[in-house]
Amino acid sequence: MFEVRFHGRGGQGAVMAAQTFAEAAVLEGHHAQAFPYFGAERRGAPVRAFARVDDKRITIKSQIYEPDMLVIMDESLLDIDPVADGLKPTGSVVMNTTKAPQDVDIGVAVRCATVDAIPIALETIKAPIVNTAILGAVAKICDLVTIESIKTSINDRFGEKLGEQAARMNSLAAEMAYARTVVGICKGERTIVRPKVWLPTWKELPQGTALGEDTLSGVTVGPGGSLGNYTGTWRTITPKYDQEKCVRCLRCWFCCPEGCIKRLEDDHVKWDYRYCKGCGICANICPADAIHMVKGAMEP
Amino acid sequence: MMKVLSADHAVAWGVRLAKAEVIPAFPITPQTLIIELLSEFIFDGDMDAEFIPADSEHSAMSIAVGASAGGVRTFTATSSQGLALMHEMLYASPQNRLPVVMANVNRSLGAAAGIWLEHNDSMAARDSGWMQCYVEDNQEALDMTLQAYKVAEDPRVMMPLMICLDGFVLSHTVDGVDVPEQAKVDDFLPRFRPLYSLDPADPKVINPIVPPDYAMEMRYQLDRIMESSRQAIKEVDSAFAKRFGRGYGGLFEAYRMDDAEYALLSLGTATSTARAAVDELREEGKRAGLIKLRFMRPFPHDELLAACKDLKALGVFDRSLSFNRYGPVFTEVRNSLHELSLPITDHVGGLGGRDLTLGHMREIFANIERSAKGEKVRTCSWYGLRGEQE
Amino acid sequence: MSEKELAIIRDIPNNDWFVSGHGACPGCGMTIAVKNIMRIIGNNSTVYVPASCLIVVSAVYPTSSFRTPLFFTAFENTGAVTTGIKAAYRRLGKDATVVGIAGDGGTFDIGLQALSGAAERGEDVLYVCVDNEAYMNTGIQRSGSTPFGAWTTTTPVGKKTKGKRQMKKDMMDLVIGHNVEYAATLSIAHYNDFVKKVDKAKRKSGFRFLHVLTPCVPGWKTESAKTVEIAKLAVETGMWTLFEYEDGEARATYRPKQLLPVTDYLQLQGRFRHMPSEDIKVLQRWVCNKYYWHFGHEAEQPACAMFKGEPEMHFDGDPLHGV
Structure with a gap:
């Protein structure tokens, strides 16, 4: 049994990648399954998908906790999600990154395939969606599939959904990524940080379904408890504010879907970047050109 | 005070004496006599409560659940197709620990349709988490309505209770019923004190989406509560017998x-x-x-x-x-x-x-x-x- | 309740009752609406949210993004549960605003009956419909609110049929038919109009209905930065009309001087990308008819831009024009 865990962000197509990988494994004569993490998080939020490959019919229906291979579609996930949790020391990792394998640190030193998939995606499918490109890198490091079976599977799955042209471009993305993938060993220095959790026993759990404002085991719960969820980690572009230009119209304060633009006494504004998802609405509607979106998640 | 009442009317008298405050309902035979009499009580000013004519049984139970979450004693009544229509909403009160009390006048459900007695309506709801009690005569219909609130609102329980009474055979049959004095009932059944409620002065989130990390512990809690409600039922019946001279044996x-x-x-x-x-x-x-x-x-x-x-x-x-x-x-x-x-x-x-x-x-x-x-x-x-x- | 009536953005209280950390997609139009409605309504309130994106992104045990009391049970019962909560508050002498915030599916379709019941009974609740024109929470299926021609997963762009073949249901018209206390449409891009209407709804008692158009980035296939821009174009093209119903009369609160062609709105959204010109013509005609249906009895009318080559449509004096 070979188990793979895919890590991406909502909207990046991690589930499609897992399914395409499983289909490629089936084309190679293996048995395979793929399934999403059944959650409700939205695009931009960290998501997981899973695949299993074996030489006989797979009957296990649980999630994967000790994967043989990780596929990380978005490098920034390493800072916000315990991505490498449970990865077998003998396992491997495939990552979309500009770095070489030896410069990547996932917290476990394992065989590592890296590829800078964003430029490939932009060149082929004209969108920064790397779920097909990354499969080219998978083919490079994983013996269970070949680049041919990956391409056939992409043609099948994407062709049916998006048409012939889209299938061809996605297939090309995988092929280009396969050619550009570098294999090495990554670093294992990072401490894998696990988020705080509150997991009470049935006796400890408050009766019924209600919670008031509280902190339990270090976790904020109840009304307003979502403030403990730092959605700023979803951000890939960041608003930069030029107070000199600001006309204090408060439109950005009104239009921010996150409520992370704080209104000051004098009606200037200030960002709470812990929650900013980088949607860009504030920059788009600012009548004074006082807000600009800059690449990356760094606070300006 | 002895009165000659149908069992439907006996239930209505029970609800009046229990001082239910919000009563949403939708008409369906053979339950309708209950809500007609309650409407009369309220419109005549003999009962201080709100009757809310809901647009369906689904809405009736939704209103009852909302009012119970708001912190007041509620009552609704239904039958058969009505119970089936509100089936989804039956599941809203047990896990949320909202002690709604309802009378279901048993009537056959579904095709081979009729308005006559069968238990296939309430039996289909037996896994919803509601306590479910079946009564035998008109006096028990009234007495059980009073006991129902006492059991449902017991701090150890806080669960909804469905009083089931046989359609026509009971609901439309008149019999002598001793209607207890209000003061005695008030003494037996104190004011409703919810486990928690929706209150802007003490905000709580009630029943958000519950992920797999918590749902099983909640289900187990509910199973334990249902199990321990047996004790409350026996105690309430004994206390009732002591006060009113009529006991029914508990379970x-x-x-x-x-x-x-x-x-x-x-x-x-x-x-x-x-x-x-x-x-x-x-x-x-x-x-x-x-x-x-x-x-x-x-x-x-x-x-x-x-x-x-x-x-x-x-x-x-x-x-x-x-x-x-x-x-x-x-x-x-x-x-x-x-x-x-x-x-x-x-x-x-x-x-x-x-x-x-x-x-x-x-x-x-x-x-x-x-x-x-x-x-x-x-x-x-x-x-x-x-x-x-x- | 504050004495001063609110009229502009600056008047909105600087307190958040719908806070950060919710799980909505970047650029979500619905959370813009909810956040500001809650700022204006304040915390002497209780919120009921039925099954929808809103409940999923804002309230997953053990947390909530609402700092007010929040309750959820099912999909189709916003009108009913809010009725019950308000009845309880009346009994307990609590003077709090009970707000139901439902999506278009929970309002136009599955929740229509309970909404009608509450509106007809004149329940003293504030019903907010956050309308993103499809079942977005379950992954973009068409609703009674989805506009003509739009792609959804259940109105796919097929070889035989492309997009939804029916028009958007006129929800305001149905609500107004219940002789309600107050009903108004809101746009997240018309800030002052938004502020005034929410404040007005808060001050009134009886059944109040606020209908907000809330663009949805994944469902409409748009850029996240353009959510508010698209909401503005909806009004400027007539795809969304800003009006209110009060004291038995409907009144336009904002009238574009000249309606822009509907294509200005459609071209920013992937869900309309496939639309053939004959379908766009049908939609444009619907927009113009709807506009006159909503405002036909008023004096000044903007000319409605028809599809290229078609004569412009003007108000012909008949208040039931196009019905």
Whole structure:
């Protein structure tokens, strides 16, 4: 049994990648399954998908906790999600990154395939969606599939959904990524940080379904408890504010879907970047050109 | 004060005396008499409550759930198709610990449609987390309404309770009913104090989406609460008996069971006819007994085992079917008594309003007696069916 | 309740009762609406949210993004549950605003009956419909609110049929038919109009209905930065009309001087990308008819831009024009 865990962000197509990988494994004569993490998080939020490959019919229906291979579609996930949790020391990792394998640190030193998939995606499918490109890198490091079976599977799955042209471009993305993938060993220095959790026993759990404002085991719960969820980690572009230009119209304060633009006494504004998802609405509607979106998640 | 009331009106009097404050409802036969009388009470100013004419039973239960979450005592009533329509909303109150009280006037549900008595409406709701009680006569209908609030709002319980009463046979039959004094009821049933409520002064989130990390612990809590509600039911019935001079045995009533060799377990109005049959059999020198099951949920697993351990045979009466063989009450009873080696048989009758006579009841007892003697008897027999059973 | 009536963005209280950390997609139009409605309504309130994106992104045990009391049970019962909560508050002498915030599916379709019941009974609740024109929470299926021609997963762009073949249901018209206390449409891009209407709804008692158009980035296939821009174009093209119903009369609160062609709105959204010109013509005609249906009795009318080559449509004096 070979188990793979895919890590991406909502909207990046991690589930499609897992399914395409499983289909490629089936084309190679293996048995395979793929399934999403059944959650409700939205695009931009960290998501997981899973695949299993074996030489006989797979009957296990649980999630994967000790994967043989990780596929990380978005490098920034390493800072916000315990991505490498449970990865077998003998396992491997495939990552979309500009770095070489030896410069990547996932917290476990394992065989590592890296590829800078964003430029490939932009060149082929004209969108920064790397779920097909990354499969080219998978083919490079994983013996269970070949680049041919990956391409056939992409043609099948994407062709049916998006048409012939889209299938061809996605297939090309995988092929280009396969050619550009570098294999090495990554670093294992990072401490894998696990988020705080509150997991009470049935006796400890408050009766019924209600919670008031509280902190339990270090976790904020109840009304307003979502403030403990730092959605700023979803951000890939960041608003930069030029107070000199600001006309204090408060439109950005009104239009921010996150409520992370704080209104000051004098009606200037200030960002709470812990929650900013980088949607860009504030920059788009600012009548004074006082807000600009800059690449990356760094606070300006 | 003695009044001659239908069981529907007896329930309405119970609700009035219990001072339910918000009463959403939607009309359906044979329940409608309840909400008509409550509307009269409220429109005449005899009862200080809000009657909310809902647009459907689904909305009626939604309003009741909202009002209960808002922190007040609520009541609604329904039947059959109405109960089925509100089925989704039945599940909103148990896990949220909202002690809504409802009367369900039993009526057959679904195709082969009729307005007549069958238990296939409430039996389909027995896994919703509601406590479910079946009453036998008009006095019990009123008394159980008062007890229902006391049990449901017990701090150990805080769960919804459904009072089931047989359509027409009970709902539309008048009988003498002692209507207790308001002061006595007030003393028995204090003001409703919710476990928690929606309150802007003390904001709480109630019933958000519950992910797999917490749902199982919540389900287990609920299972434990349902289990422990048995104690509250027994205590409330004793307290009621002390105060009003009428007790019903709590989870079930054992009638002439002390030295019984064989017995029938029944629920609802069938029990009354069965009592007459047992009395006749006793006069004939036969050691027949009767168990009147009052609560389907919580189900008295342990208590029933103790009550039946000396029997040579037990029959179970079912007024509905869990299709392809047995009725739901039989399945529950046999499950509880699996440790005992006595023959347990199912007896189905009175479906779709078919009259259940003393003759049928005598036949049922005759079959149980035969099984007690070791004779082979069908595991499930129908009474009043034209044509041979296969 | 504050004495001063609110009229502009600056008047909105600087307190958040719908806070950060919710899980909505970047650029979500619905959370813009909810956040500002809650700022204006304040915390002497209780919120009921039925099954929808909103409940999923804002309230997953053990947390909530609402700092007010929040309750959820099912999909189709916003009108009913809010009725119950308000009845309880009346009994307990609590003077709090009970707000139901439902999506278009929970309002136009599955929740229509309970909404109608509450509106007809004149329940003292504030019903907010956040309308993103499809069942977004379950992954973009068409609703009674989805506009003509739009792609959804259940109105796919097929070889035979392309997009939804029916028009958007006129929800305001149905609500107004209940003789309600107050009903208004809101746009997240018309800030002052938004502020005034929410404040007005808060001050009134009786059944109040606020209908907000809330663009949805994944469902409409748009850029996240353009959510508010698209909401503005909806009004400027007439795809969304800003009006209110009060004291038995409907009144336009904002009238574009000249309606822009509907294509200005459609071209920013992937869900309309496939639309053939004959379908766009049908939609444009519907927009113009709807505009006159909503405002026909008023004096000044903007000319409605028809599809290229078609004569412009003007108000012909008949208040039931186009019905």
